Amino acid sequence: xxxxxxxxxxxxxxxxxxxxxxxxxxxxxxxxxxxxxxxxxxxxxxxxxxxxxxxxxxxxxxxxxxxxxxxxxxxxxxxxxxxxxxxxxxxxxxxxxxxxxxxxxxxxxxxxxxxxxxxxxxxxxxxxxxxxxxxxxxxxxxxxxxxxxxxxxxxxxxxxxxxxxxxxxxxxxxxxxxxxxxxxxxxxxxxxxxxxxxxxxxxxxxxxxxxxxxxxxxxxxxxxxxxxxxxxxxxxxxxxxxxxxxxxxxxxxxxxxxxxxxxxxxxxxxxxxxxxxxxxxxxxxxxxxxxxxxxxxxxxxxxxxxxxxxxxxxxxxxxxxxxxxxxxxxxx
Amino acid sequence: xxxxxxxxxxxxxxxxxxxxxxxxxxxxxxxxxxxxxxxxxxxxxxxxxxxxxxxxxxxxxxxxxxxxxxxxxxxxxxxxxxxxxxxxxxxxxxxxxxxxxxxxxxxxxxxxxxxxxxxxxxxxxxxxxxxxxxxxxxxxxxxxxxxxxxxxxxxxxxxxxxxxxxxxxxxxxxxxxxxxxxxxxxxxxxxxxxxxxxxxxxxxxxxxxxxxxxxxxxxxxxxxxxxxxxxxxxxxxxxxxxxxxxxxxxxxxxxxxxxxxxxxxxxxxxxxxxxxxxxxxxxxxxx
Amino acid sequence: xxxxxxxxxxxxxxxxxxxxxxxxxxxxxxxxxxxxxxxxxxxxxxxxxxxxxxxxxxxxxxxxxxxxxxxxxxxxxxxxxxxxxxxxxxxxxxxxxxxxxxxxxxxxxxxxxxxxxxxxxxxxxxxxxxxxxxxxxxxxxxxxxxxxxxxxxxxxxxxxxxxxxxxxxxxxxxxxxxxxxxxxxxxxxxxxxxxxxxxxxxxxxxxxxxxxxxxxxxxxxxxxxxxxxxxxxxxxxxxxxxxxxxxxxxxxxxxxxxxxxxxxxxxxxxxxxxxxxx
Numbered sequence: 001x002x003x004x005x006x007x008x009x010x011x012x013x014x015x016x017x018x019x020x021x022x023x024x025x026x027x028x029x030x031x032x033x034x035x036x037x038x039x040x041x042x043x044x045x046x047x048x049x050x051x052x053x054x055x056x057x058x059x060x061x062x063x064x065x066x067x068x069x070x071x072x073x074x075x076x077x078x079x080x081x082x083x084x085x086x087x088x089x090x091x092x093x094x095x096x097x098x099x100x101x102x103x104x105x106x107x108x109x110x111x112x113x114x115x116x117x118x119x120x121x122x123x124x125x126x127x128x129x130x131x132x133x134x135x136x137x138x139x140x141x142x143x144x145x146x147x148x149x150x151x152x153x154x155x156x157x158x159x160x161x162x163x164x165x166x167x168x169x170x171x172x173x174x175x176x177x178x179x180x181x182x183x184x185x186x187x188x189x190x191x192x193x194x195x196x197x198x199x200x201x202x203x204x205x206x207x208x209x210x211x212x213x214x215x216x217x218x219x220x221x222x223x224x225x226x227x228x229x230x231x232x233x234x235x236x237x238x239x240x241x242x243x244x245x246x247x248x249x250x251x252x253x254x255x256x257x258x259x260x261x262x263x264x265x266x267x268x269x270x271x272x273x274x275x276x277x278x279x280x281x282x283x284x285x286x287x288x289x290x291x292x293x294x295x296x297x298x299x300x301x302x303x304x305x306x307x308x309x310x311x312x313x314x315x316x317x318x319x320x321x322x323x324x325x326x327x328x329x330x331x332x
Numbered sequence: 333x334x335x336x337x338x339x340x341x342x343x344x345x346x347x348x349x350x351x352x353x354x355x356x357x358x359x360x361x362x363x364x365x366x367x368x369x370x371x372x373x374x375x376x377x378x379x380x381x382x383x384x385x386x387x388x389x390x391x392x393x394x395x396x397x398x399x400x401x402x403x404x405x406x407x408x409x410x411x412x413x414x415x416x417x418x419x420x421x422x423x424x425x426x427x428x429x430x431x432x433x434x435x436x437x438x439x440x441x442x443x444x445x446x447x448x449x450x451x452x453x454x455x456x457x458x459x460x461x462x463x464x465x466x467x468x469x470x471x472x473x474x475x476x477x478x479x480x481x482x483x484x485x486x487x488x489x490x491x492x493x494x495x496x497x498x499x500x501x502x503x504x505x506x507x508x509x510x511x512x513x514x515x516x517x518x519x520x521x522x523x524x525x526x527x528x529x530x531x532x533x534x535x536x537x538x539x540x541x542x543x544x545x546x547x548x549x550x551x552x553x554x555x556x557x558x559x560x561x562x563x564x565x566x567x568x569x570x571x572x573x574x575x576x577x578x579x580x581x582x583x584x585x586x587x588x589x590x591x592x593x594x595x596x597x598x599x600x601x602x603x604x605x606x607x608x609x610x611x612x613x614x615x616x617x618x619x
Numbered sequence: 620x621x622x623x624x625x626x627x628x629x630x631x632x633x634x635x636x637x638x639x640x641x642x643x644x645x646x647x648x649x650x651x652x653x654x655x656x657x658x659x660x661x662x663x664x665x666x667x668x669x670x671x672x673x674x675x676x677x678x679x680x681x682x683x684x685x686x687x688x689x690x691x692x693x694x695x696x697x698x699x700x701x702x703x704x705x706x707x708x709x710x711x712x713x714x715x716x717x718x719x720x721x722x723x724x725x726x727x728x729x730x731x732x733x734x735x736x737x738x739x740x741x742x743x744x745x746x747x748x749x750x751x752x753x754x755x756x757x758x759x760x761x762x763x764x765x766x767x768x769x770x771x772x773x774x775x776x777x778x779x780x781x782x783x784x785x786x787x788x789x790x791x792x793x794x795x796x797x798x799x800x801x802x803x804x805x806x807x808x809x810x811x812x813x814x815x816x817x818x819x820x821x822x823x824x825x826x827x828x829x830x831x832x833x834x835x836x837x838x839x840x841x842x843x844x845x846x847x848x849x850x851x852x853x854x855x856x857x858x859x860x861x862x863x864x865x866x867x868x869x870x871x872x873x874x875x876x877x878x879x880x881x882x883x884x885x886x887x888x889x890x891x892x893x894x895x896x897x
């Protein structure tokens with residue numbers, strides 16, 4: 001729940017001018033993973049970081065979770081500096097990375113969870129109760145005594161999430177948590193996280209490249225590309241900003257041979273194209289400054305040898321926001 | 333599968349295997365790495381013999397001859413450690429760590445040349461170890477310590493050595509192939525399998541003492557191991573055992589190698605069937 | 620300033636983490652009876668080869684006892700190399716290192732847990748090796764001062780596992796190098812520690828080799844244990860070794876702690892803490 005800019009809320013995460021460089025290929029110079037990132041995430045919100053692979057999402061999470069030092073700038077968790085006060089920060093956080101299953105394959109679900117609870121100093125009986133509760137919530141009861149190595153991908157990820165909740169952190173980092181999960185497991189996970197945040201005093205920083213996930217789960221979304229935060233607001237407000245322009249959906253066949261020529265039309269803010277291999281129809285999603293560019297645009301499409309089958313204005317989505325900011329779709 | 337394709341796959345696998353084995357460090361450190369382990373093993377037994385000579389009444393000639401016998405046995409045992417153990421760990425590395433065993437298996441006819449190519453990398457590593465160990469031994473015991481050990485590296489009979497080494501390597505690779513197959517179907521056994529077989533070879537293969545010192549029934553096991561005849565024929569090539577036994581030892585090496593090969597193929601086929609039945613090509617060992 | 624209760628809570632949390640990591644090691648390693656049997660049985664193959672070699676060159680039966688003690692102690696060295704020194708490498712490959720790094724406990728407590736679990740596990744195996752060795756090879760032992768045996772054994776393990784913690788810290792950022800370095804250190808230490816020799820400090824062993832060997836805590840401890848259990852010596856004759864082992868612990872443990880902090884901070888700076896598939 002986002003209260004709006006007028007109401008001052010406590011900050012869970014705050015970064016100022018955060019920059020991180022990595023050594024690149026010899027002779028090619030350093031790679032800029034994060035570039036002057038200024039970010040504020042409030043208590044009691046699910047904040048989503050949306051961006052393509054290599055945008056800097058995981059680097060940011062690693063810095064915030066004390067795994068990586070920034071090259072420049074400042075990052076604070078609950079007012080504590082990630083560089084100088086890492087031990088204090090670690091008492092309040094946990095991290096769940098999608099596609100990874102920390103733990104020991106030879107140990108059972110229960111044993112793994114007990115082990116991780118001890119890394120957070122949970123007293124024996126308290127840990128036992130917490131594990132029972134988590135196992136119920138994540139529907140892991142039937143697998144309690146199953147060795148981790150024998151779990152399916154979905155159940156491994158549930159175990160991973162249970163591990164993330166085991167210390168009841170004030171701030172949970174979820175790095176692409178639904179990666180590789182089927183639709184039902186992913187939905188289950190989203191419901192759980194949304195339910196958990198409602199218990200109060202919690203914050204979630206979620207990275208994803210699934211637009212719908214960010215739209216459905218997050219109170220606010222930051223769009224990140226090439227290490228820079230391009231926009232940061234509630235999904236609704238971001239969409240409204242785009243709606244100031246015009247979002248169009250045009251179906252063509254065949255696909256664009258030179259999409260760059262369409263993108264370069266004056267007034268086109270962004271373009272994504274989605275090919276349907278079965279029907280041979282390509283759907284273009286366009287974010288335009290206004291509708292006056294339409295005739296130039298259509299003639300460029302025809303220059304590409306394409307036939308327009310259908311066209312119409314569409315409700316702006318988070319994807320349109322992304323297209324307008326980055327210039328292309330996330331899947332491209 | 334055409335022979336040309338088989339050779340091409342094996343060659344590519346060799347190239348990849350070589351990179352994996354060697355590109356973690358620079359060539360000098362890699363060469364040092366290849367020599368240090370076998371040299372340390374050799375020095376252990378050499379010092380035991382030197383200590384023995386200091387407290388025993390037997391003449392120094394016996395100990396010098398024994399040392400030469402030991403040096404050759406320990407040096408060539410590097411093939412067991414490198415070639416055979418290298419192959420036995422292949423499954424662990426490619427299935428657990430790099431997660432590519434399944435992809436190799438489903439590509440047409442690649443698994444066998446792949447394993448052979450990777451095995452040959454271990455053979456090259458083993459050869460580097462053997463050559464360096466022999467050179468260092470000569471330099472330390474005869475050069476620095478002036479012990480007059482009857483080991484003449486230049487006097488080795490290559491016509492005897494080369495067939496012995498080729499057959500011995502084939503035998504060890506066949507056993508490595510078998511271990512590789514067993515690793516596919518066994519869980520958490522990759523290290524145990526290799527260590528067990530190399531331990532048995534160390535005890536029963538005549539590496540550091542003649543098998544005649546073993547109790548009778550145990551000697552019977554030594555007599556069916558290719559490594560026994562491999563080390564015998566190699567020592568005969570260096571003139572450290574009677575040359576007159578060479579032909580029979582080589583023949584026995586050939587027979588035991590053939591048996592190892594046949595067993596290797598059989599075990600591999602069985603393991604492959606079982607792995608497909610149970611879906612083990614992409615199963616990681618639990619650790 | 621940190622308050623008393625916070626220090627107590629931190630200490631309690633770290634002890635819990637150390638206990639949990641020890642528990643994982645004990646649980647994981649003893650779940651598989653084949654592995655347990657092989658870890659006792661396999662060293663007997665090598666020990667057997669050396670006992671027969673001793674016989675071949677005319678050494679007395681007590682030399683066989685020395686090699687059995689050496690073989691049992693080598694089990695600890697192997698454990699230190701593969702389950703301590705290169706452990707962060709395995710943990711990183713499994714995705715666990717990240718979890719240790721974000722947890723509010725000292726990494727030293729995790730290493731301590733590994734060391735306690737590893738030494739307890741290996742002690743069971745070492746005892747098995749000694750008993751099996753005595754049974755199979757019928758070698759003579761004479762223990763006159765069991766307290767001193769226990770003391771030296773404890774100090775040797777503490778020094779050896781402190782060395783393991785130091786190696787673990789130094790190898791923290793290693794990829795395949797961790798595996799290869801562990802492999803590389805295995806046999807040279809067998810040699811330098813004199814584990815398979817009848818005695819490392821015998822006059823015939825070159826002085827340089829004795830000095831190099833003495834840099835490894837196991838060499839010092841092994842020699843003292845051999846004298847206590849084979850020659851029937853008492854504490855009065857092995858007190859220099861006791862002091863040397865205490866010195867090793869006092870140097871190695873803080874050194875391990877410093878290197879762990881340094882390597883962790885270097886890893887965070889260079890972004891190599893979570894880098895896999897190296």
